[in-house]
Amino acid sequence: MTERKVILLVEDNPDDEKLILMALQKGNITNEIVVARDGQEALEKLLGAPGKPPITPTVVLLDLHLPKIDGLEVLKKLRGSDKTKHLPVVMLTSSDEEGDRVRSYDLGANSYVCKPVDFGAFAGAVNQLGLYWLLLNRPAP
Amino acid sequence: MPLSAALETERRIVREISAIVVAIGGVAFGLVLVLVRGILAPIRGLLSGISSIGVGDYDVRVPVLSRDELGELAESFNAMSAQLARTTVSKEYVEGVLENMRDLLLVTDSAGRVKTANHAAAEALGGAVVGRPLAELLSSDDGFAAPKAARDAEVALLAKDGGRIPALLSSAPLRDREGRPQGWIVVAKDITERKRDEEALVRAKLAAEASSRELEAFSYSVAHDLRAPLRAVDGFSQILLDGYSDKLDDHGKDYLRRVRAGSRRMGQLIDDLLNLSRITRSVLKLEDVDLSAIVEELAGELKRSDPKRSVEFAVEPGVVVRGDPNLLRVALVNLMSNAWKYTGKKPSARIEFGRRPGPGTTLYVRDDGAGFDMAFANKLFHPFSRLHSASEFEGTGIGLAIVQRVVGRHRGNIRGEGVPGRGATFEFTLWEENA
Ligand SMILES: Nc1ncnc2c1ncn2[C@@H]1O[C@H](COP(=O)(O)OP(=O)(O)O)[C@@H](O)[C@H]1O
Ligand SMILES: [Mg+2]
Numbered sequence: 034m035t036e037r038k039v040i041l042l043v044e045d046n047p048d049d050e051k052l053i054l055m056a057l058q059k060g061n062i063t064n065e066i067v068v069a070r071d072g073q074e075a076l077e078k079l080l081g082a083p084g085k086p087p088i089t090p091t092v093v094l095l096d097l098h099l100p101k102i103d104g105l106e107v108l109k110k111l112r113g114s115d116k117t118k119h120l121p122v123v124m125l126t127s128s129d130e131e132g133d134r135v136r137s138y139d140l141g142a143n144s145y146v147c148k149p150v151d152f153g154a155f156a157g158a159v160n161q162l163g164l165y166w167l168l169l170n171r172p173a174p
Numbered sequence: 175m176p177l178s179a180a181l182e183t184e185r186r187i188v189r190e191i192s193a194i195v196v197a198i199g200g201v202a203f204g205l206v207l208v209l210v211r212g213i214l215a216p217i218r219g220l221l222s223g224i225s226s227i228g229v230g231d232y233d234v235r236v237p238v239l240s241r242d243e244l245g246e247l248a249e250s251f252n253a254m255s256a257q258l259a260r261t262t263v264s265k266e267y268v269e270g271v272l273e274n275m276r277d278l279l280l281v282t283d284s285a286g287r288v289k290t291a292n293h294a295a296a297e298a299l300g301g302a303v304v305g306r307p308l309a310e311l312l313s314s315d316d317g318f319a320a321p322k323a324a325r326d327a328e329v330a331l332l333a334k335d336g337g338r339i340p341a342l343l344s345s346a347p348l349r350d351r352e353g354r355p356q357g358w359i360v361v362a363k364d365i366t367e368r369k370r371d372e373e374a375l376v377r378a379k380l381a382a383e384a385s386s387r388e389l390e391a392f393s394y395s396v397a398h399d400l401r402a403p404l405r406a407v408d409g410f411s412q413i414l415l416d417g418y419s420d421k422l423d424d425h426g427k428d429y430l431r432r433v434r435a436g437s438r439r440m441g442q443l444i445d446d447l448l449n450l451s452r453i454t455r456s457v458l459k460l461e462d463v464d465l466s467a468i469v470e471e472l473a474g475e476l477k478r479s480d481p482k483r484s485v486e487f488a489v490e491p492g493v494v495v496r497g498d499p500n501l502l503r504v505a506l507v508n509l510m511s512n513a514w515k516y517t518g519k520k521p522s523a524r525i526e527f528g529r530r531p532g533p534g535t536t537l538y539v540r541d542d543g544a545g546f547d548m549a550f551a552n553k554l555f556h557p558f559s560r561l562h563s564a565s566e567f568e569g570t571g572i573g574l575a576i577v578q579r580v581v582g583r584h585r586g587n588i589r590g591e592g593v594p595g596r597g598a599t600f601e602f603t604l605w606e607e608n609a
Binding site: 046055097126130149151153155 | 441
């Protein structure tokens with residue numbers, strides 16, 4: 034049942050991308066993971082672009098600092114569109130600055146997770162996130 | 175009567191009349207003398223006394239020449255001038271004050287032309303001030319083209335050397351006894367120095383803000399940008415250990431473990447640095463903080479973290495101070511966990527918290543653990559400097575630096591005292607008067 038659910042990972046750092054994919058794999062989460070490498074690509078995937086229909090992931094893992102359009106800006110645009118205003122968005126970022134957290138929640142983030150340096154902790158966090166949003170969370174209709 | 179007899183009678187009469195005339199003349203002359211001496215001289219004295227008082231000299235006295243009405247008049251005149259001198263400010267006195275005051279003083283006529291300028295005004299504005307319109311001597315936003323009442327208006331005085339002197343100007347109308355406007359009295363205070371200080375203050379504030387913004391940006395980028403590559407180092411070495419261990423010999427695995435330990439330690443250092451800079455950046459929220467309660471709570475947590483250890487806590491109850499609850503907690507966490515850590519090698523230990531009696535707020539945390547060598551005490555509070563090696567006791571050396579900053583933000587001081595093998599005491603003050 035979780036097979037058809039898609040995760041959109043918005044991450045510009047290829048190392049982090051690889052580590053997240055490996056962590057999910059290690060946790061036996063085999064859902065399709067679509068990756069967007071900057072904010073603009075993320076918005077095109079979620080809101081659609083000429084010739085490309087939008088995708089509807091179960092959850093978006095969104096980095097804060099992204100090229101072109103940064104994470105907070107992406108979040109703001111998503112919340113401004115009827116299609117994506119209820120879409121679960123998890124901020125997944127290196128920063129645990131209070132300011133970033135406050136701004137993220139102000140703009141309607143569902144969750145804020147700081148990427149730990151320690152890979153064990155990081156893998157654990159990514160796994161729990163995946164399981165929670167794919168299995169436990171009941172999305173808005 | 176014979177002619178000769180008649181002539182004789184006539185001559186006698188003439189002689190007598192002459193004598194009478196001479197006598198009358200003498201009497202008249204005497205009278206004039208008396209008049210001049212007794213009446214005119216005292217009156218002249220009085221007149222000159224009155225005119226002296228008219229120009230502000232109250233020290234004048236007239237001689238008392240007689241014991242009559244005029245004498246009385248002179249005496250009461252002297253009494254009056256003495257009374258005036260006592261109760262009235264003399265013109266010289268006023269002039270002395272005005273001339274020597276540091277503020278500029280100008281008196282203008284009702285059209286705003288300067289009639290009088292004191293020394294300070296002449297000095298600042300150039301000698302030839304008298305006769306010039308006030309409007310030529312200063313420039314201001316609200317314009318003094320026509321004189322008007324003002325109180326501490328900010329103006330620039332146009333100095334003789336072409337410079338502009340910032341000044342606070344106050345002016346008020348001068349009126350005569352009937353209330354008719356006579357002119358204006360204008361006082362200006364040179365505020366060059368104050369302005370300079372203000373500007374220096376503004377510059378210093380801007381610089382401080384800029385550097386705190388820089389610090390903010392710096393720590394932000396440390397937080398975000400330095401962590402990402404570390405995560406890669408740690409993550410991929412872990413993946414190598416997990417998935418490729420069959421391809422690595424023991425040496426290879428050992429090296430990889432060291433890579434991981436190094437990256438994690440660096441991650442810890444980054445977090446420490448960030449915490450340190452947060453202490454400095456955060457806004458103080460002052461409340462009454464129950465330090466005893468915090469310490470009791472921390473003691474409980476420490477005991478639970480290693481229930482096998484035998485540590486006795488002696489916490490003075492009811493130590494409440496004014497301060498930021500979050501920051502004070504951070505300080506106590508560091509002091510208490512140090513006490514816990516550095517007593518870790520003893521079979522049993524005692525950790526105390528309390529307040530020193532006496533004026534002011536002096537608090538202490540004491541333990542009977544490893545202690546330290548006082549020769550290096552000056553390094554205790556430097557970020558990342560340690561007095562024990564990592565093989566003896568783990569740590570990054572940030573804790574006491576954080577404590578010192580917290581104490582500093584509460585205008586206090588901290589010092590540590592240790593005896594190797596006997597224990598350590600950290601004593602800190604809060605809200606020192608002259609800190
Ligand atoms: N309670 C204590 N007893 C003995 N030494 C201490 C104590 N607290 C601090 N020190 C010494 O001061 C140094 C700096 O302390 P701190 O800044 O907390 O760093 P850390 O505990 O991480 O080493 C420690 O390395 C230790 O040598
Ligand atoms: Mg410490």
